[in-house]
Amino acid sequence: MSAAEKTRERRVHRSGRLFASELGLMCGRRRNQVGLATLFALVVLVGVALKVSAMRRPGSRGGDLVSAVAGNGIYLGFAGLTIEIALFLPLAVSVLAGDAVAGEANQGTLRYLLLAPVGRLRLLVVKAGALIVGSVIGAMVVAAGGVLTGVVLFGAGPLISLSGTQLSVADGLWRLALAALYVATGLAALGMIGLFISTLTEQPIAATVATAMVGTLLWVLDAVPQLDWLHPWLLVDRWPAFVDLLREPVFLDRIVAGLGINAAYGAVFFALAWLRFRGKDITS
Template sequence: MSRAEPVPASVARRPSPLWAFGLLRNEVVTTLRRWRTLALLAVLAAVPVLVGIAVRIETSGGSRAGGDGGQGPAFISQITNNGLFLVFTSLAATLPFFLPMAVGVVAGDAIAGEAGAGTLRYLLVAPAGRTRLLLTKYATVLAFCVLATLVVAGSALIVGALLFPLGDLTTISGTRISYAEGLGRALLIALVVAASLVGVAALGLFVSTLTNSGIAAMATTVGLLITVQILDQIPQLHAIQPYLFPHYWLSFADLMREPVYWDDLVHNLGLQALYAGVFGSAAWARFTARDISA
């Protein structure tokens, strides 16, 4: 009878795809169970409620909300005609600050929070490696990007249906589309908005690898976000503004044109991919060379 050969350690320690999926699932569930995450989602869900009530009160008083031709928050001028426009308005209202701030908080806490709590070392026990853990953390943040955006869109859709009429809607170009097509565009816009947060997620993850303090990482990420937003508004810096990650955020409004304008949308998605590549690589380089003592 032949004796079984010992299994090489490298093979025995190799994680299966099911194990990797389980790690991602556990990370997502753990993130969503935190009171901080639930509070962020509650705030995001409350924004469409406040906007919808404010528009309803304003129009009930005999005046109509103004706009600036359909860009960004100017969707507000169409809410009274069709509640679906509350989705577009709420996404435009939350994208400059609330959505990226929420993503920055979750991303900044991804690695630094574990290090501060003393659990990072245990997460790296075999078969988990540093690269796999970092990718899992980033995937968790991206899942939160999608969830946070859908929470805003879903809340706005419900509030819009309760407070305002629904039906066919008029695009920015003046053409009419059906309500079903409008719902499809609303979903596409929500996904584009979520994709617009990819760069912020990578930036926050990189900052999170630089410190053992989750609070410091979150504050730094949000501070950088505010700083870049300010730089994007200074006319004298117009030469560098197309390279700042928030510059094309409101380009999702072009999805409500007929035909759709794709130039700024493509620029936005390409810019987010660039930031994800640069800061994702920087996070990997820092994390894989980091001395984990906690």
């Protein structure tokens, strides 16, 4: 093994350790654990509310995802994503993103991090990676929590796709996992916006609030019919397209377009974050 290879291996090893420690920090923070519990509690709440209304008025069943839960608990996974995609999941990612750089700067730990032989780009990549993992965990907790609650309250069975075909339980769960991953890509893209904002300030709260506001603003713009020419360019416009996975044959057009938009937003804002971070004076 040459010296260069050895150095590279050591570097990779070091990055891996840094990434692991970043994940450990992220998952170990009490506020993040509480946030995750809140995401879970919300689907439980929706499930209980649906159970109560189903007991009061049995037999009434609409066609949307939320009312489909009364017939099959697995739908609560999809319904949970639908309900939390607009506010709660983006809020959770905003909290993580606010912490990413501004949190370290605020605590005065950023300069110590940079004292270690770790490049700034590498540090930012690790932060971005942790945000992506956080997005996946958030979406998965909502989907899995929904299925768990739904199955306990309503039982499970084969699903009826939006196209009127029957899907086996395994097929339904597989599609739900894909839906959660798709939602996670969107959340990760919002996380990159948050990462950029996080490099602009030393106040994690400010970064969190600003990121959450950007997310909300995008949803508001997406709801204004007069701006329909703008909608395809908005990050959140195709987020709800995960329901297209419930069609037979699966309808991929909107999902592929959504993945493209998510990737474009993610790449541009990560690049902006790096441009800002590499020239930043770290004073605290």
